[in-house]
Amino acid sequence: MTPRLIPFRVLAFALFLAACATPPPVETGPPFESVMVEAKGEANPYKADAVLTGLLERQTLTDDQRARALYARGSLRRQDGDDRRGAVEDFKAMLALAPAHPLGPNAREELEFAETDVETIEAGLQRMLSLSQWFDSMWVLGAHDEAAARYRKSGISPNPAQLADLAQAGFVCMGDETGDKVYTVGDRRDDLEDAYWCPAD
Structure with a gap:
């Protein structure tokens, strides 16, 4: 006896129902x-x-x-x-x-x-700004990577408030000598003694 073929429309509808029955994603991690x-x-x-x-x-x-x-x-x-x-x-x-x-x-x-x-x-930002002023503006706008990279490339030391922001945001690692020293030129300060740029990931 020749088996009956399932009409394409019936098969497509069955597949549609199966897709609809897919359970929602399960939450992972803390509540x-x-x-x-x-x-x-x-x-x-x-x-x-x-x-x-x-x-x-x-x-x-x-x-x-x-x-x-x-x-x-x-x-x-x-x-x-x-x-x-x-x-x-x-x-x-x-x-x-x-x-x-x-x-x-x-x-x-x-x-x-x-x-x-x-x-x-x-x-x-359309005005002439010092590096420190430009950094503050870009940092507040949220361009943290760009602001940190320019300071690092310049070799100029950030001021104490900027250094604190860079450390909190993970750009400066205090005491980690595997990175480049933050201080290269300018006035020496106590807060720069153990400040190093964090190694790139």
């Missing part, structure tokens, strides 16, 4: 709330940014969770995290995702502040 608490309690703003960035890479977040994480990272970047351009992107993404979210009014207000900062700083 959302635990990660948010960890980020909020992290004293180093650049490490806190990395924690929130890792959280936002999860595909299992609900819209509410993603909106909250975007707002938290945007607020961090607008303030201690020194990344105004990133803050603008985060607030816009949060508002596009959940415009009626309870944090929406806060996000709109902070977005306005961040956009004003970006416009002011970018306008200032």
Whole structure:
């Protein structure tokens, strides 16, 4: 007896149903709330940014969770995290995702502040600036890699506040002699004695 062939439409429909039945991705790692608490309690703003960035890479977040994480990272970047351009992107993404979210009014207000900062700083970059002034502007905009690379290439020592930012962000490793010495020219300072550029990954 010749076996009956399954019509193509029936087979395609069965495959469609099987695809629809695929279970949603399973969340891995610590629970959302635990990660948010960890980020909020992290004293180093650049490490806190990395924690929130890792959280936002999860595909299992609900819209509410993603909106909250975007707002938290945007607020961090607008303030201690020194990344105004990133803050603008985060607030816009949060508002596009959940415009009626309870944090929406806060996000709109902070977005306005961040956009004003970006416009002011970018306008200032059109003037003649010293390396130190240029670094401060680029750092606050969020161009950390570019700002650090230019200081490293110049051989000029960053000022104490800039050195602290570079160390917190992982560009300067204190006491790690495997990297190049941060001090090459200029005034000697005690805080530069054990400062080395972190080796490239």
